[in-house]
Amino acid sequence: MGKKYRTSCPxxxxxxxxxLVTVEDGRVTKIEGDPLQLTTRQxxxxxxxxxxxxxxxxxxxxxxxxxxxxxxxxxxxVSWDQALEMIVDxxxxxxxxxxPEAVFYYAGSGxxxxxxxxxxxxxYQYGGYTGVYGDLCWxxxxxxxRLVYGxxxxxxxxxxxxxxxxxxWGKNPSYTNIQETRxxxxxxxxxxxxxVIDPFKNPLAEVADLFLQPRPGTDGLLALTIIxxxxxxxxxxxxxxxxxxxxxxxxxxEIGAYSLAKGAEGTxxxxxxxxxxxxxxxxxxxxRIISGYGLQRYTNGGETVxxxxxxxxxxxxxxxxxxxxxxxxxxxxxxxxxPLPPEPERIRLSIPVARMASGxxxxxxxxxxxxxxxxxxxxxxxxxxxxxxxxxxxxxxxxVVDQFITDTAAQADLILPAxxxxxxxxxxxxxxHSYIQIRDKLIEPYAGIKTEPWIYRQLALRMGYDGHWIxxxxxxxxxxxxxxxxxxxxxxxxxxxxxxxxxxxxxxxxQFETPSGKIQLVSSEAEAIxxxxxxxxxxxxxxxxxxxxxxxxxxxxxxxRGRIHSQFRSNRWLNEISQGPRLKxxxxxxxxxxxxxxxxxxxxxxxxxxxxxxxxSWGLNSGVVVIEEGWWLREGGSVDVLSEDRITDLGYGxxxxxxxxxxxxxx
Amino acid sequence: MGKxxxxxxxxxxxxxxxxxxACKQEHNTLPGIQYRRLHxxxxxxxxxxxxxxxxxxxxxxEDPACLKGCPVNAYRKRNGIVIHHPNECIGCxxxxxxxxxxxxxxxxxxxxxxxxxxxxxxxxxxxxxxxVSACPTQALELVEHLDSSIQxxxxxxxxxFPEDETQVKLRLKGTRRIDGVQGxxxxxxx
Numbered sequence: 100m101g102k103k104y105r106t107s108c109p110x111x112x113x114x115x116x117x118x119l120v121t122v123e124d125g126r127v128t129k130i131e132g133d134p135l136q137l138t139t140r141q142x143x144x145x146x147x148x149x150x151x152x153x154x155x156x157x158x159x160x161x162x163x164x165x166x167x168x169x170x171x172x173x174x175x176x177v178s179w180d181q182a183l184e185m186i187v188d189x190x191x192x193x194x195x196x197x198x199p200e201a202v203f204y205y206a207g208s209g210x211x212x213x214x215x216x217x218x219x220x221x222x223y224q225y226g227g228y229t230g231v232y233g234d235l236c237w238x239x240x241x242x243x244x245r246l247v248y249g250x251x252x253x254x255x256x257x258x259x260x261x262x263x264x265x266x267x268w269g270k271n272p273s274y275t276n277i278q279e280t281r282x283x284x285x286x287x288x289x290x291x292x293x294x295v296i297d298p299f300k301n302p303l304a305e306v307a308d309l310f311l312q313p314r315p316g317t318d319g320l321l322a323l324t325i326i327x328x329x330x331x332x333x334x335x336x337x338x339x340x341x342x343x344x345x346x347x348x349x350x351x352x353e354i355g356a357y358s359l360a361k362g363a364e365g366t367x368x369x370x371x372x373x374x375x376x377x378x379x380x381x382x383x384x385x386x387r388i389i390s391g392y393g394l395q396r397y398t399n400g401g402e403t404v405x406x407x408x409x410x411x412x413x414x415x416x417x418x419x420x421x422x423x424x425x426x427x428x429x430x431x432x433x434x435x436x437x438p439l440p441p442e443p444e445r446i447r448l449s450i451p452v453a454r455m456a457s458g459x460x461x462x463x464x465x466x467x468x469x470x471x472x473x474x475x476x477x478x479x480x481x482x483x484x485x486x487x488x489x490x491x492x493x494x495x496x497x498x499v500v501d502q503f504i505t506d507t508a509a510q511a512d513l514i515l516p517a518x519x520x521x522x523x524x525x526x527x528x529x530x531x532h533s534y535i536q537i538r539d540k541l542i543e544p545y546a547g548i549k550t551e552p553w554i555y556r557q558l559a560l561r562m563g564y565d566g567h568w569i570x571x572x573x574x575x576x577x578x579x580x581x582x583x584x585x586x587x588x589x590x591x592x593x594x595x596x597x598x599x600x601x602x603x604x605x606x607x608x609x610q611f612e613t614p615s616g617k618i619q620l621v622s623s624e625a626e627a628i629x630x631x632x633x634x635x636x637x638x639x640x641x642x643x644x645x646x647x648x649x650x651x652x653x654x655x656x657x658x659x660r661g662r663i664h665s666q667f668r669s670n671r672w673l674n675e676i677s678q679g680p681r682l683k684x685x686x687x688x689x690x691x692x693x694x695x696x697x698x699x700x701x702x703x704x705x706x707x708x709x710x711x712x713x714x715x716s717w718g719l720n721s722g723v724v725v726i727e728e729g730w731w732l733r734e735g736g737s738v739d740v741l742s743e744d745r746i747t748d749l750g751y752g753x754x755x756x757x758x759x760x761x762x763x764x765x766x
Numbered sequence: 767m768g769k770x771x772x773x774x775x776x777x778x779x780x781x782x783x784x785x786x787x788a789c790k791q792e793h794n795t796l797p798g799i800q801y802r803r804l805h806x807x808x809x810x811x812x813x814x815x816x817x818x819x820x821x822x823x824x825x826x827x828e829d830p831a832c833l834k835g836c837p838v839n840a841y842r843k844r845n846g847i848v849i850h851h852p853n854e855c856i857g858c859x860x861x862x863x864x865x866x867x868x869x870x871x872x873x874x875x876x877x878x879x880x881x882x883x884x885x886x887x888x889x890x891x892x893x894x895x896x897x898v899s900a901c902p903t904q905a906l907e908l909v910e911h912l913d914s915s916i917q918x919x920x921x922x923x924x925x926x927f928p929e930d931e932t933q934v935k936l937r938l939k940g941t942r943r944i945d946g947v948q949g950x951x952x953x954x955x956x
Contacts, residue, residue: 129791132900141902147787273780277902284778284903287942300811302780302819305943660782671797672790676783676804696810718811 101128105135105592107527107536108146109520110663111208111236113276115529115536116142117595118149120521122541127153127521135594138256138532139278144661148672152519153545157503157669159516160546169492170510179549179557182513187561189469189496190225197465199227200447203494205455207475208235209666210517212525212538213435213577214552215474220439220568221555227445229467231452233751235481237427240395242629242750243404244426246622247412249612252605253425256532259286261421264383266294266376268407269318270391271301274660276531279389292383294376296321298655299683299725300718309375312720313366315653315756316640318394319403322410323637324362325377327354329413334381336415343609344412346621346633353634365637367720380414385421387411393657396756397640401749405625406635412618418606430601431528431535435580440568453753456483456744459490467493473500473517473551478507479665479729479737482755483744485707500551503669506732516548523550524574524588526581533601537591540574629749641745642757644722650704650759652688652724656738659727668731680711680735682762683725689715692762699765702726702741704758709736710765724762769846769910770826770884770935773920777940778905781806781819788900789823792885799871801882802897807926816944821906823897824848824869824882828933832861832870832881840879846935847884855879866928867936884908912937 101123108116117136121129130149132141162182163174177185193201204222206215222228234241241251259265259282272279280303287293287306295304296311296318304310313321329335330351340347363370380386388411395404408424416422450458455477459467470491478484478491491497491510499511508514522544527536544550556569570576578588590596613619621633639646644653658664661673668674682702684694694700696715701708702724711726719725728738745754781804789795789802802823808815826848833841833848840854841861850870855878861870862879870879885895893899898908909916920937922930924944 141784141900143902144783144787147784147791147900150791273782277780277782277784280780280782281903288777305817306777672787675790675798675800676786714810716810717813 104539104541105133105537105594106521106539106541107595108142109211109525109527109538110145110666111211112663113529113531114139114143114278115527115531115534116146116278117534117536118142118146120541125542127542133594136534138534141278143277144673145663145667148667148670149520151672152667152670153521155503155669155671158545159502159504159514160548161516163514165512169512172509174514182515183557183561185513186498186558190562193468194226197468199225199443199445200229201465201468202228203459203467203470204228204230205470205472205475205477207473207477207480209474209476210520211527213437213580214523214525214573216437216439217552217555217569217573218473220437221559221564223440223443224559224564224568225562227443227447229447229449229462231450231455231458232448233451233453233746233753235452235753237392237395237752238750239401239747239752240390240392240404240426240750243395243401244408244424246405246625246749247408247619248424248606251427251429252602253428254420254423254605255603257282258420258423258604259283259387262286262291262385262387263421264292264294264379264386266296266386266388267303267307268296268388268390269394270389271297271299271303271657273302275391275658279531292379294379298719298723299657309372309379311368311372311376313368314644314720315655315723316397316399316643317366319399319406319635320357320362320365320637321368321373322403322406323354323357323635324359324366324373325380326350326406326409326413327357327362328359328374328377329380329410330354334377335413339415340413343417343617344620345613345615345617346619350409350620350634353636356636380410384414384416385419386414386416387421387423387425389425393655393756395747395752396754398745398747398754398757399638399640400747400752400754401629402631402635402637405622405749406637409620409635412620417618418604418609420604423605427530428533429530430533430605431598432530433528433535433584433598435526435577436583437576437580438568440565451746451751453482453746453751454744455481456487456490459487459493469496469498470494471498472507476501476505476507476665478510479505479731480739482739482742482753483706484737484740486744500554505665506737515554518544518548518550522548523552524577526577526591533598534595535586535591535598536595537588539592625749631748640754640757642743642759644759647759650761651722652760652762653722654702654738654741654758654760655723655725655756656728656742656758657725659729662729665729665731665737668729668734680709680726680730681714682711683714683716683719684762685719685721685723686715686717687721688724689713692764694762694764700762701765702760702762704741704760706743707740709738709740711735713762724760771909771912772825772936773907773909773916774820774936774938775905775940776818776820776924776938776944777942778903779819779821780903782902784900784902785821785897785906788896789882792896795880796873796875799873799880801871801880818943821897822867822869822936824884825867825932825934825936826884827935831864831866831932835860835864847886849883849886850879850881852876852878852880866932867934
């Protein structure tokens, strides 16, 4: 029968589900939801397919060294001793000749856990490295939100049930956060009004009371148009603004630059629909805006989120049950302090991750010679893939740690197999609910696979470093650190722990960690740190419809339902139901290019081209095309072959969605 | 009347396919075999028709076409569940032709038909079928009886669905997606 154990899913995903895992004879045989974790009682299709994932015949079980040309697909199996010696040899020579900064160290978001930080215990002792700063995903919005509220927090997911008006803005939880849809649907059934704002008609738009389809990258303009209506035509909460907001008169003075007519024209939304939304904000309370993580991936993304975040404040929806602003909830995040050796001076964090493709080419003095890549697959998931690949091509030695031979690993000189989530105990937190959870070791590493901390410990010992910073017993280390917060591994094994310092309804004390202690309708930090205006303003994306007539289609790359970015490609269960890369295209755009449903196509721009098939859809407007991301080269190519490596206005984020393309039939 | 009815809420299904994967995992079916599958009606989102998602496995019909059409009596009913007996199956696939809901699945590897058994073993242990317990939105339910509170609010068919010739034990509810074909819904005058 086997025994059931509790663990949690460490993927880069809102839900961070608690899972019950059946282990029989040392093998994971079944995944179920955890009845104790009300928020995520049912895992998604990916979570249910881990049984297939862990024992995939494609999983790497021993180190591989490149044979022949780089990227040629020829590998030689080597022992761990040989692999580690090869790395130590390279590291010593590079540091001696060029300095530690000639090593580029990159960790993606593929698997979360406090122990990931142990990598630094090695690299610090190495004397430094070149690394990235900023983020591929949400950081523009995090900063936009922080400038307004001082923190990144939102109320419990279940608080959606208390909302009378829900604005699902640029988020499609039916793909990316399925557990949230339950609360939304429950609310809708009990009479809550649902508004969906999305360039694509997602499954919840079909049950919405109002559906607005802005042009990609114009969400900030929509927000400012709404604010303009609320302020100049009445409907904002005067008392709330007076008590808890700072900068209203300055905002009011500048908001006249926007008007309903300009907003309608710029966003492509009918004026009467914008007014319908404004009316809902005027009439219904508590109202909650639930923002997604797509609308900040534009060059104007930070200001978009800053403008959107003002609406719940202006309408007095902050600090009350059912009201609020949901972007990121970092309440369960806490710094599980992993002790590290002293930080060396020669850490060069010179490359914004958004601009990694250019950074690899441009970095000099010393130029980069080696790369170490773990928990990530940048040649699928980072922008401007072709340029990035050329950048990697200049390096003399690339080490990739992964469970599978990804597109990135395929370009490596040495691949080290990585553990799965069931093979080492760690602690994970969420950016949606407020629970701290264990990701427990349930099986011995499959086929002799080693964990990342083991790899770093062995390297450290071979380099003659102090091994105690990367202890053999990582559970003891975790437990010791948890106890400083009043927690323990044993406690987490009993079930997810609601962070003791978290609030089910945030800001109910109306204390804000901002310079003024109030909600910042205007921000001097925006000016001082980011060189922007104190009042958030709309600037069109650098690359969007009309900016380059050769490429008339705006490409929006949405998160897939059956993958987390490029992960799960090697999962046969999921591949059974996958339809492959399909570009959703409006009928008018298809007719213009003589395309019919299912036609093989090439999507291209100056940066490269990829293969897909066309799916004609009435769910999007002409001039906009939508494709799921995460596809590998063998499937048609990463969608980020097409995106430029651009940085966002705030927070050093990545402007993936400033992306124009053209499409033609293949063959 | 037999036990067990599927109740499927069209409004609550978001097409996540957790049910499909939970079924796959529970029965550990061979590649390409899925007892439960997601169907999308109008996936193109053509604006004058509703779009909805419907997850279908065997409907364990009162008058099952598979059972009537099987030349070797490989299908029998037990406690309201239409059970397929692989030992008797000769792989002729008549049942695939007659089932209006494409429930029986033919395995080339086994040269036999397989299908949903309503997770009979789980039911005996007091558990819901794997698909029902995996549904994150409670769009899919299994009830033992159709009491009056359910009966008044459900349909046995919607447009595009087969005529109910087999006394299907699937009931549909939720019409918001179907009624809401206004596309840009409920425009408001000011």
